[in-house]
Amino acid sequence: MEPERTMVDTRPSIGQILKKISKMVSSSTDKRATALAELKQTEGDDPFRILIATVLSHRTRDESTSKASEKLFEVYDTSEKLANADVRKVKELIRSVGFYNVKSRNVIRVAKQLVEEFGGRVPDDLESLLTLHAVGPKTANCVLVYGFNKPAIPVDTHVHRIANRLGLVHTKTPEQTEEALTKTIPKKYWLEVNELFVRFGQTTCKPIGPKCDVCTLTGNCEYYRDVVAPKRRTN
Numbered sequence: 526m527e528p529e530r531t532m533v534d535t536r537p538s539i540g541q542i543l544k545k546i547s548k549m550v551s552s553s554t555d556k557r558a559t560a561l562a563e564l565k566q567t568e569g570d571d572p573f574r575i576l577i578a579t580v581l582s583h584r585t586r587d588e589s590t591s592k593a594s595e596k597l598f599e600v601y602d603t604s605e606k607l608a609n610a611d612v613r614k615v616k617e618l619i620r621s622v623g624f625y626n627v628k629s630r631n632v633i634r635v636a637k638q639l640v641e642e643f644g645g646r647v648p649d650d651l652e653s654l655l656t657l658h659a660v661g662p663k664t665a666n667c668v669l670v671y672g673f674n675k676p677a678i679p680v681d682t683h684v685h686r687i688a689n690r691l692g693l694v695h696t697k698t699p700e701q702t703e704e705a706l707t708k709t710i711p712k713k714y715w716l717e718v719n720e721l722f723v724r725f726g727q728t729t730c731k732p733i734g735p736k737c738d739v740c741t742l743t744g745n746c747e748y749y750r751d752v753v754a755p756k757r758r759t760n
Contacts, residue, residue: 536745539710542691543717545741546725553728560587561671562720564594572647572672573604573639577632579667580659585622587727593619597632604645607636631659649673662703667719676715678706683726684719690730690748 537545558566564578577597582590596618601607607615615629622628635658639645647668648654654665666679678684680699684706688694694705710718729736735753743749 537742539693539714542693542742542745543714543721546721547717549729549739549741550721550724553724555728557587559720559723559727560590560594561667563591565671570672570674572649572668574598574602575672576635576647576654576657576660576664576668577607579664579671580632580635581619581622581628583628583659583664584624589621589623593622593625596621601636604636604639604647607633608640610636634658635660647672649675651677662700666703670716670719674716676712678703678710678715679719680706681719681723682732683730684722686732687722687726687730690735690746691742692745692747 557563560582561575561578564571564574574594578590578594581593581597585593597607597615600614600618601610610633612629612633615633616625619625619629619632638657639647642656643653649669649672651665651669654660654668655662660668663679663681666677669675669677670679680688680703682699685696685699685702688702688706689696693709694702696702696705706718707715726732729740735748737743737746737749737753740746740749743753
């Protein structure tokens with residue numbers, strides 16, 4: 526009678542996955558950090574600037590966010606100043622971002638809330654951040670990670686897409702992805718996830734035309750196995 530065979534899980538750990546992603550991002554010809562990472566590098570841990578820049582970044586490319594943030598903070602570098610800003614002036618300063626008419630009103634309203642409800646300071650807990658105008662889970666978690674260096678997993682379109690492609694989660698919405706990732710990824714990695722996944726999504730695992738030929742994770746990628754590989758076999 527043959528001995529019972531034990532199945533061995535050969536899937537890489539999340540630590541190994543992040544290490545591979547980090548290596549691919551580092552070797553990419555595009556060396557730019559994300560807009561929030563750049564802001565953190567240049568301004569330090571300034572929660573106010575991280576918060577406002579994240580609001581500006583909604584549905585906007587990083588280059589445009591960086592340009593608009595720089596111009597805005599040259600004039601309005603505190604919540605008190607921005608709370609009393611002329612909306613027409615703010616519109617001109619942030620014109621490089623999408624929906625700048627709406628966002629100009631949003632950032633002024635957020636600044637007023639900070640002054641009136643939090644003494645001009647950005648709160649450092651998720652519950653309070655979510656009470657701010659135009660702030661959802663992704664923005665709140667970005668403030669925690671990039672502004673306060675507190676463990677959280679901000680989930681944007683890149684994080685949502687890549688987590689599902691790799692089979693780390695099987696979810697329909699970014700909110701579901703955040704909930705699933707916080708349950709499966711050890712907390713010690715939370716600070717790394719957003720920056721690495723966003724950079725990986727910008728340089729390699731793109732929404733359209735992902736660079737699977739240079740990706741070292743194809744052997745463990747459900748999207749490659751189920752979508753890319755079958756198409757290549759039929760061509």
